[in-house]
Amino acid sequence: MKKPEMKVEAIKNGTVIDHITANKSLHVLKILGLPHEDINVTVAINVSSQDVGKKDIVKIENRELDSSELDQIALVAPEATINIIRDYNVVAKDKVRFMKELKSIIRCTNPNCITNTNEPIESRFHLIKTSPVLLRCHYCERLIDAEEIDKQF
Ligand SMILES: Nc1ncnc2c1ncn2[C@@H]1O[C@H](COP(=O)(O)OP(=O)(O)OP(=O)(O)O)[C@@H](O)[C@H]1O
Ligand SMILES: [Mg+2]
Ligand SMILES: [Zn+2]
Structure with a gap:
């Protein structure tokens, strides 16, 4: 060792x-x-x-x-x-560095968001702030907070 x-x-x-x-x-x-x-x-x-x-x-x-x-x-x-x-x-x-934009495993929580329809569109978020993390959906502007991110794992 x-x-x-x-x-x-x-x-x-x-x-x-x-x-x-x-x-x-x-x-x-x-x-x-x-x-x-x-x-x-x-x-x-x-x-x-x-x-x-x-x-x-x-x-x-x-x-x-x-x-x-x-x-x-x-x-x-x-x-x-x-x-x-x-x-x-x-x-x-x-x-590790926070990216300003994430194409990620996280899903948008808005059921009407285009990323949750049958369209083949990948989720995409903008980083609004860190600690705690806050993301905004690129398509519908829904905010996704740290608690929600945690729930998705
Ligand atoms: N050969 C190795 N195999 C497995 N783990 C290692 C090896 N060498 C270092 N590590 C681990 O990698 C991490 C970083 O090692 P380093 O020797 O830089 O420690 P450190 O000086 O405490 O670093 P830091 O300032 O980032 O805390 C530590 O968790 C250490 O246990
Ligand atoms: Mg150390
Ligand atoms: Zn959305």
């Missing part, structure tokens, strides 16, 4: 998503389309951390996730840190 305080076993190569809001790691996995049969994922839920109290951690072996996948994570874990691991070392570290 690289450090005595490490909460889960070290990985040689891959991605560590650290400082995930406590109990939100399963939301994060859903956003990333994980688990997937070929990918080893380790999850630590509700562990103590000196810097943020309680947090979740996700470790994904042999995959370096790209930033467009990772920025979706900000929706549920705005404080998350992305660490790229190569040969057991952290070679890059980045915070």
Whole structure:
């Protein structure tokens, strides 16, 4: 082990998503389309951390996730840190960023919204504010708050 305080076993190569809001790691996995049969994922839920109290951690072996996948994570874990691991070392570290516009897994709550009809139109939202998150539907202007986002996972 690289450090005595490490909460889960070290990985040689891959991605560590650290400082995930406590109990939100399963939301994060859903956003990333994980688990997937070929990918080893380790999850630590509700562990103590000196810097943020309680947090979740996700470790994904042999995959370096790209930033467009990772920025979706900000929706549920705005404080998350992305660490790229190569040969057991952290070679890059980045915070997730909120995108001004989201094309996302979240659905608009307005049943009459065009994205909820038979039209093949993907949901699309504008970020109004963070902490707590507030989104506005691009098509019908319905506001979607953090509680609603949480419900959809
Ligand atoms: N080889 C590895 N395998 C698995 N996890 C690792 C590996 N190296 C680091 N980590 C984990 O990645 C995260 C970031 O590691 P780092 O060494 O940068 O810690 P840190 O100094 O506490 O970083 P931060 O300032 O972001 O909290 C930690 O959760 C650490 O446990
Ligand atoms: Mg730390
Ligand atoms: Zn809408």
